[in-house]
Amino acid sequence: MVTLKKFSTDIGCKDRISDGGVLSNSSLFDKLEQKVLPLSGPEPLPKSHDYDLVVIGGGSGGIAAAKEAAVLGKKVAVCDFVVPTPTGTQWGVGGTCVNVGCVPKKLMHKAALLNMDLQDARCFGWKVPERIKHDWFEMITEIQNYVKSLNFGYRKIFREKGIAYFNAYAQFIGPNRIKMTDKKMTVSEITGQHFIIAVGERPKYLHIPGANEFAITSDDIFSLERSPGRTLIVGASYVALECAGFLIGLGFDCTVMVRSILLRGYDQQMANMVGQHLTSLGVKFIYKCVPISIEKISEGVASRLKVTSQKDTEVIVGEYNTVLLAVGREPRIKDLGLEIVGVKLNSDNGRIICNDKDQTSCPYIYAIGDVANNRPQLTPVAIHAGKFLSRRLFGKCKVLTDYINVPSTVFTPIEYGFVGLAEEVAIEVYGKNNIEVYHTHFQPLEFVIPAKEDNVCYAKLICLKKDHERVVGLHILGPNAGEITQGYAIGLKLGAKKSDFSNLIGIHPTCAEILTTMEITKASGLSVLRTGC
Ligand code: FAD
Ligand code: NDP
Numbered sequence: 441m442v443t444l445k446k447f448s449t450d451i452g453c454k455d456r457i458s459d460g461g462v463l464s465n466s467s468l469f470d471k472l473e474q475k476v477l478p479l480s481g482p483e484p485l486p487k488s489h490d491y492d493l494v495v496i497g498g499g500s501g502g503i504a505a506a507k508e509a510a511v512l513g514k515k516v517a518v519c520d521f522v523v524p525t526p527t528g529t530q531w532g533v534g535g536t537c538v539n540v541g542c543v544p545k546k547l548m549h550k551a552a553l554l555n556m557d558l559q560d561a562r563c564f565g566w567k568v569p570e571r572i573k574h575d576w577f578e579m580i581t582e583i584q585n586y587v588k589s590l591n592f593g594y595r596k597i598f599r600e601k602g603i604a605y606f607n608a609y610a611q612f613i614g615p616n617r618i619k620m621t622d623k624k625m626t627v628s629e630i631t632g633q634h635f636i637i638a639v640g641e642r643p644k645y646l647h648i649p650g651a652n653e654f655a656i657t658s659d660d661i662f663s664l665e666r667s668p669g670r671t672l673i674v675g676a677s678y679v680a681l682e683c684a685g686f687l688i689g690l691g692f693d694c695t696v697m698v699r700s701i702l703l704r705g706y707d708q709q710m711a712n713m714v715g716q717h718l719t720s721l722g723v724k725f726i727y728k729c730v731p732i733s734i735e736k737i738s739e740g741v742a743s744r745l746k747v748t749s750q751k752d753t754e755v756i757v758g759e760y761n762t763v764l765l766a767v768g769r770e771p772r773i774k775d776l777g778l779e780i781v782g783v784k785l786n787s788d789n790g791r792i793i794c795n796d797k798d799q800t801s802c803p804y805i806y807a808i809g810d811v812a813n814n815r816p817q818l819t820p821v822a823i824h825a826g827k828f829l830s831r832r833l834f835g836k837c838k839v840l841t842d843y844i845n846v847p848s849t850v851f852t853p854i855e856y857g858f859v860g861l862a863e864e865v866a867i868e869v870y871g872k873n874n875i876e877v878y879h880t881h882f883q884p885l886e887f888v889i890p891a892k893e894d895n896v897c898y899a900k901l902i903c904l905k906k907d908h909e910r911v912v913g914l915h916i917l918g919p920n921a922g923e924i925t926q927g928y929a930i931g932l933k934l935g936a937k938k939s940d941f942s943n944l945i946g947i948h949p950t951c952a953e954i955l956t957t958m959e960i961t962k963a964s965g966l967s968v969l970r971t972g973c
Contacts, residue, residue, distance in 0.1 A: 464807070467600055468508075489616060491517045492564045493833070494632030496610045496618070496776075499535015501822030502638035503594060508830035510601040515628060518598065519620050523772070525659045526645070532591030533607070536640050537819040539587055544662035547583045549851045551600075559889040574690055575668040580812035584663055592820045606630075612777030616804065619971040634833055635801070637783075637807040638826065639776070639791060642771035644752065646674070650734030652744050656764040660681065663818050667760030668692055669742055674731055676702045680766035681714060684723045685852035695724040695758070697731065697749065703850070707862035710898075710915050717896055717917075720933055723756070728752055734763055747831020751898040771811045781805060786813045796840055797799030798829050816846045847929035851924035854896055857925030860913035866902045870912075876903045878938060878958040884919055887947045894970045899954050901938060916955065924952040 454595030461471045493509045495502040498520025506518045522539075524530040555574065564569050598605040608620035608628070643657035656664065658679050666937075672686055673680045673691060675699040680787035687694045703711035729751040737759070738744040747758050771790045778785070784793050784801040791813035798806045806829055809815070810823030824841050831837035866875050879900035887897075914928055931940065939949035946953025960966045 468867055472631075472770055473860075489631040489633045491515050491604070491630060491632040493517070493636065494610075494618065494630060494635045494831070495519070495636045495638060496535045496576060497535065497638035497640060497809070498594065498605070499640050499668055499809065499822065500537045500819040501640075501656070502535070502636065502828040503533075503826070504596075504823040505638065505808065505826030505830045506603050507597065507601060508827045509834055510603050512830065512834040514830075516602075517604040517606060517632065518714075519606040519608050519618070521607060521622075523609070525657065527656060527660055529660045529663055531663070532588065533594045533605070534587075538590045538594075540659045542584050542819055544587060545658075545686070546851060547586070548579070548662070548686040548690070549682070549853075551579050552686040552853060554969070555689050555691065557570075560886075560892075561801060562892040576690070579690075580665065581693060587662075589594055596768040608874075611775060612781045613955075618777075633804065634804045636829065637773075637776070637811060638809045638822065639771070639773060639806060639811050640811045640972060641771050643679075643765065644768045644770050646731065646765060646767060648733055650703065650736070650745075651765065653732045654736055655765045659764050661764060664762075666742075669760070671695070671762040671764060672697060672731075672745075672758060672760040673764045673766055674748055675766035675768070676700075677704065677766070678770070680764075681718065682851050683764060683766060684718055688718065688721045688723050688852055694722070695726060695760070696728045697729050699730050705862075707864070707913070707915055709715050709863060709900075710858065710917060712895075713898055713917050714850060714852050714854070716858050718852060720893060720896075721853060726751065726756075731757070731763075747787070753922070768818075771808070773811065783807075789813065797832065797840070798825055809858065815843055816848065818846065818848055821846055824848050829965075845929065845932050847925045849925055851922065853916055855919065855921035856915070856917045857921030858913070858915045859904065859929040860911070861902060861924055863900070863902055863913065863915075865905075866913055870904060870906075874905050876905050876909060877901070877962040878903065878960065879962055880954060880958050880960060881970050882918070882951065882954045883970055884951050897927055897951065898968075899958065901941060901958060903938045907937075911936050911938060914955070916951075918954075920951065920953045924955075927952070928955060 470586045492514040493516045495506045495516065495518045498518045502518060506516050509516045520528045537543060558568050558572055595605060606620050608622040610618045610620050613619045617629060617631045619627050622625050643659055645651050653894035662685060668687065670693040672695050673684050674697045676696060680696055684696050686696050692903045702715045708737050715725060729749050731747050731749045733748045735746045736743060742761050745760050745763055747760060747763060749756050782802045782803055785791065787798065788794055790809055792800055793813050794800055794807050798812065800807050808825035808829060812819045815821060828837065828839055828841050845859055849855050849857040856871040863877060877900055881895045881898050883894060884897060897918035901911050903909035904912050911932055914932060916924055941956055944956045946956040960968050
């Protein structure tokens with residue numbers, strides 16, 4: 441029974457080293473612990489419930505779980521609510537990926553690549569005017585229209601599948617019971633037999649003067665109605681580098697402020713190559729530097745922000761039109777009422793601890809996606825987890841989500857795709873003498889006529905000698921690396937050896953074929969630099 445009442449509320453690496461695992465920010469020890477997690481916490485009450493499944497969070501994972509449960513004939517509810525950013529940005533149902541992540545990001549990546557293609561086009565005989573202009577607002581409008589169509593699509597799916605959708609903020613108030621507060625502060629309560637928490641994460645802010653008032657995050661950039669202008673990006677991981685990539689590609693002056701190193705926790709040789717390529721495109725990097733204050737020095741559309749930063753012992757000052765914080769993401773689950781139902785968190789990162797069945801310390805509550813501890817924070821991971829969890833709960837399926845060997849790509853102008861171990865992790869796990877690295881630079885055919893810089897693109901296969909050179913890491917930096925890595929990832933999942941890669945006949949002329957022809961090992965010390973002929 442749904443009850444309604446008015447209520448006032450406050451809404452307010454040592455990385456994974458499992459064989460072939462992708463680096464994540466969580467430790468090996470968490471991974472081992474999750475297998476023996478004792479289950480404790482309130483048991484479900486033996487009574488009927490409003491829903492068979494209540495999903496908290498209508499993003500990638502939550503929607504996948506809800507749809508699958510509905511297909512299996514279950515009565516399902518989804519609650520999704522977006523707390524606006526400090527600058528007031530908010531969006532519709534669908535979660536991070538659709539609204540403020542993968543989808544708008546990839547479209548902006550495409551917009552930036554088009555600019556580069558337009559420059560190249562001249563070399564292929566196209567008469568492209570010298571001065572070409574990009575309209576930020578037009579791009580944003582097109583992207584946001586598409587995003588809104590996806591929001592609409594999800595609501596339609598809910599209706600068609602008979603899923604109850606509540607655009608409300610959910611909080612546990614007792615065993616098997618949540619209250620939901622909508623934007624008019626109307627409160628309702630529902631009960632469920634099973635719960636899935638799929639509330640994702642939100643960008644972190646910096647505790648420095650001016651950050652909340654004047655800086656934006658990835659939650660704002662994709663719907664920013666004014667052109668960003670001269671932009672400072674603080675942070676140096678996925679979000680920071682991808683944003684730097686599309687901003688420079690769109691023609692904006694762009695600086696990245698790096699606290700330590702690029703893409704910490706990921707293969708450092710590849711990370712540095714990503715950085716070098718961004719530098720060659722014009723991105724400025726300020727290393728060993730953190731901001732200490734942000735002040736507004738002029739108002740208006742092209743408002744100017746003064747950023748004071750600490751670089752080693754020196755204080756430096758810069759002026760920008762936009763400051764984009766990309767300093768990581770965090771779960772916002774303090775007020776979810778998890779202590780009431782006995783759901784345990786990892787005290788280091790605040791994420792929900794689960795066993796390998798995605799079950800939390802409360803037996804009828806599960807957690808999937810970004811909010812779950814020790815999972816790669818990627819959309820297809822959340823979707824797979826949601827779909828297979830519902831199949832296990834309500835169907836005959838026993839298949840667990842395999843969180844190892846998950847492929848991923850950093851969508852910088854030259855994409856960096858990888859699956860399996862970083863070279864330094866492979867060495868740490870197996871020892872340097874047990875690892876053979878095959879590698880080479882390569883020049884995509886399409887780079888030849890525009891005479892693009894040599895030795896930008898690179899690939900390596902990290903192989904385990906004692907297991908017939910089984911490939912435990914694949915890394916490629918080049919155009920469409922995401923597409924390439926997706927296909928080859930099945931090889932790593934099936935335990936492919938270097939000889940399997942060598943026996944595979946390539947498709948010519950492609951970038952992907954380079955992985956079938958690599959002969960030079962790092963140990964040989966032979967040069968893999970291309971000399972231009
Ligand atoms: P989310 O999609 O974040 O959904 C959680 C939902 O729950 C949100 O709508 C939230 O508002 C809602 N919610 C939170 N608390 C409550 C509550 N108490 N009650 C009701 N609702 C609540 N991944 C890729 O695979 N490829 C990419 O290219 C990629 N690019 C990215 C780019 C950026 C800029 C960012 C930030 C992320 C990117 N990701 C990418 C990561 C990907 O977006 C996430 O891994 C994915 O969205 C996680 O899905 P989820 O279901 O766990 O959570
Ligand atoms: P990360 O946690 O990976 O990186 C945070 C960055 O911010 C690091 O460079 C860190 O530096 C820096 N930082 C943290 N605190 C501060 C501070 N106080 N001052 C200055 N710098 C600071 O976060 P991201 O948000 O980039 O990515 C989160 C996850 O989202 C990724 O791991 C990925 O799973 C997912 N994602 C996936 C994408 C894709 O698939 N293409 C794209 C975007 C995100 P330091 O190294 O010094 O700690």
